[in-house]
Amino acid sequence: MTVFPARRAAPTARALPPVAVPHPRAEASGVLDPVRPSPLEWARRRRAERGARRLEAAGARALGRLDHLGPAWHVIEWPRTDTTDLLLDPSQDDRAGFLAIGPGGLFAVTIADHGRARVLVAGDVVQINGKRPPYVAEARRDAKRASKVLSQAVGLPIPVTPVLTFVGSGVISVYGLPKDCLMATHRELDRLLVAGGNRITPATAEKLARVAQHPGTWMNGTYRPAGDYRWYDDGRTAADKPANRR
Structure with a gap:
């Protein structure tokens, strides 16, 4: 007769050490409950969102005036701030602007x-609500970069x-206009752009608009200067351009 060893009896529940089982409600509450921001952070976020909406609406009002200029004018959205400048000062990304290209030339x-606040202009100095933001210097820098x-x-x-x-x-009070920088309200923007007359042809404006719309134009080191662009068709030069009779 074969005798097998007896199996050890499984320990009862009383013999097992107590195991701490987390309560499902207690565990889920810590994961699902969002972290509430402080009142100061909430106020800052609301103020930033309100400022962004106001700036977007202001840009739309200015763009609406350019619809009267006709199809010969092109409006290009472009990165007005360098990547390095944006990393050093993130507030510069809040500025609004665009490129206007047409027979009158190129304008940044x-x-x-300024809302309902009064604006004082004296040369390069612009004062709004007691503050003097460097609007003129920024406009010149953006135009120079473009x-x-x-x-x-x-x-x-x-x-x-x-x-x-x-x-x-x-109200805008002007005691002297800045040099090398045009200035106007959004209601006068369309008339300001055409005040200088026609400087380039509509075909040239369209070519420049295509270059400005190319995403590689504004990236450092990715777009070859004059590599993929031809001012004239293949086989033509500036001497082959017919003269315009007046």
Whole structure:
């Protein structure tokens, strides 16, 4: 007769050590409950969102005036701030602006929303609510950067004129205009852009608009200067262009 060893009896529940089982409600509450921001953080976020909406509405009002200029004009959205400058000062990304390209030339438009506040202008100094933001210096810097980038892409010097546009219902008092920078309200923007007459042809404006719309134009080191762009068709030169009789 074969005798098998007896199995050890399984320990009863009383013999097992107590195991701490987390309560399902207690565990889920810690995961699902969102972290509430402090009142100061909530107020800052609400203020930033309200400012972004106001700036977007101001840009739309300025763009609406350019609809009267006709199809020969092109509006280009472009990165007005360098990547390095944006990393050093994230507040610079809150500025609004665009490129306006047409027979009147190339313009880098900077939008300044002053609401109902009074604006005082004296040369390069702009004062709003007791503060003096560097709007004129920023407009010049943006126009200079756009001119440099477009000139490298085309292979020819492309001048870009800075334009500072005020959007709001407050009174604007001007004691002297800045040099090398145009200034107007959003209601006068369309008339300001065509005040200088026709400087380039609509075909040239369309070519420059295509260059400005190319995403590689504004990226450092990815777009070859004049590599993929031809000002004239293949086999043609500047001498082959017919003269215009007046």
